[in-house]
Amino acid sequence: MKRRRTTTLATALILATGLVLTGCSSGSDDKPRLNISGAFMPEPVMDDMAAGFLTIKNDSDVADKLTSVTSDIAGQVQIHQTKNQKMQEVTSFDIPANGELDLERGGNHMMFLKLKKKPNQGEKVSVELHFEKAGPIKAELPVKESTHNPAKQ
Incomplete structure (x- = not known):
């Protein structure tokens, strides 16, 4: 009887330890996996402001938020x-x-407000995208003609 109780107790401890370790895991699924594509800035028609566009793809089971952009x-x-x-x-x-x-x-x-320099077609504008969970990601926006509007794929 004592042997059965010891085996049952040992099994319970092993299972509990496994659950705790799984819950404390710092695996790759804790942070979103974000990829930037299709980035561009149309050449601004005004000297003091511009717009920027891109796609952020999340290849993970963890949602995130874009909280700010700096440049x-x-x-x-x-x-x-x-x-x-x-x-x-x-x-x-x-x-x-x-x-x-x-x-x-x-x-x-x-x-982009209060431009320090008007970007011209052919140049690249560096940005840093700030996310709630993934942290900052740097990206480059190629400056395209002012009418550039890529077809959605």
Whole structure:
């Protein structure tokens, strides 16, 4: 009887330890896996502001949020939501697990205000995207012609 109780107790301890270790795991699924693609900035027609566009793909089971954008080229970069053809600044954009966030013409976008230098076609603008969970990610936005509008694939 004593042997059975010891075996049962040992089994219970092994199972409990396994559950605790699994719960404390710092595996790759704890942080979102984000990829940036399709980035561009149309050459600004005004000297003091510009827009930026890109797609953020989340290849993980963990949702995240884009909380801000910074760039040396602008005094301020805002993230804007477009609803009913009106844009307004927002504090963040959700990036769903196994989904994506599209910042595109006519929709949600980045707005570069108080430009320190007007970027010209052929140049690249560096940005740092700040996320709630993934941390900062740097990206380059090639400056395209002012009418550039890639087809959604």
